[in-house]
Amino acid sequence: MGNLTGKTALVTGASRGIGRAIAEKLGYAGALVAVHYATGADAAAEVAESIEKDGGRAFTVKAELGVPGDVDVLFEGLERGLKERTGATDLDILVNNAGVMAMGAPEEVTPEMFDRMMAVNAKAPFFIVQRALSVMPDGGRIINVSSGLTRVASPDQVTYGMSKGALEQIALHFSRHLGSRRITVNSVAPGSTDNGSALFQIPEVRETLSQLSTFGEVAEPAAIADVVAFLASEDARWITGAFIDASGGTLLG
Template sequence: MGNLTGKTALVTGSSRGIGRAIAERLGREGALVAVHYSTGADAAEQVVESIEKEGGRAFAVKAELGVPGDADTLFGGLEPRLKDRTGTTDLNILVNNAGVMAMGAPEEVTPDMFDRMIAVNAKAPFFIVQRALRLIPDGGRIINISSGLTRVASPDQVAYGMAKGALEQIALHFSRHLGKRRITVNSVAPGSTDNGSALFQISEVRETLSQLSTFGEVAEPAAVADVVAFLASEDARWITGAFIDASGGTLLG
């Protein structure tokens, strides 16, 4: 019996990288996991299979984020699947992990690039939370995956850092709003984490990124997933509105 047995969870952007690790970790703890993806149905099904192979339960749900009606599309696919498997549409754990990043000098950021990062990284999570509150029972968990780039300067990622900074406001304000319902809302900020990108296979790049952490390593997604699993558990019931530094010491200065 895991810490989350009998719970349900939605992890956005969980067909790969940190999202996949979070989905698999919550699955191992006993939660029924909705594996969300925008593209890459095969990858999402692989995550479902991985969770089921370890004795967990999961299903995939597709919805493009950052477009009009994205939250309604997401929950339109989620709710009947929850109902079929549990008899209710209760959603105990929401993890807003999906995000997009674009790198380039500040002078190169276009309005379309900026709008896209705000739409996916900040606007979509806000309305997903808003929509999810119809389903989340008292004592639920909302966990948003932010970034260490809201605390350290990286001019090539200024728009991304701005969008993630906006995301963090959800934890600050919704935690106060939902306190009477014992719903906790927190932000988790990873640092350099191997998300499966080819970039991390380039030895020079990996070495440079590893030096950002006080441990001298690039994080594996499981390191972040473990933090999320703790926040999703009953042990974290007294933590809300928090910014959790999961950057491996990158933000120490």
């Protein structure tokens, strides 16, 4: 498409699933993409290679999120990669996609589980945004991948839902804070999306998850990537602070 030609982007958790689809979509649209991963170097390299095979540009950045020093490690790798390829460290598009999930009854949640999900899903994105603002030009884009579980009850995922609810507050408050710089900040909430997990290969499970959507299907990651790419484009310049329901109608009630 080329509507992001000349832009730079960072996608966290981009080695598989929704993150991979987003990274590939932004690369196809012309952006230079930093493919972040915590583990799975080979998978991340495969994503970068797929972008470059399609005529785009990409590089990988390793950083474990949710641990002390995570943002420093992430941005050291990001800025080094950008500098090598563009001569500058400007970051035009930030997609906070990385996240962790643990399922279990509320009575089974431990302090360690709770802290881990909050650290990766809410704390890390906040400080990534904070750090990104020092290298993001006016008119930049910040997109946070949330979840439909902030709007529907699923007791065995209460902590995950809480962490994503906290993530959504970044769009609400930072969009007002950054309006004068024309930096937009938005949340995208997928529903059941095939992230490559073996769970989606079980016919009975897939059928159950399919019925959550008004379309009667499980989403493919590309469907979410298309929404993110739109928000990253100039076409979405007048959308900020928004919660975008990309759940395929799961949240209709």
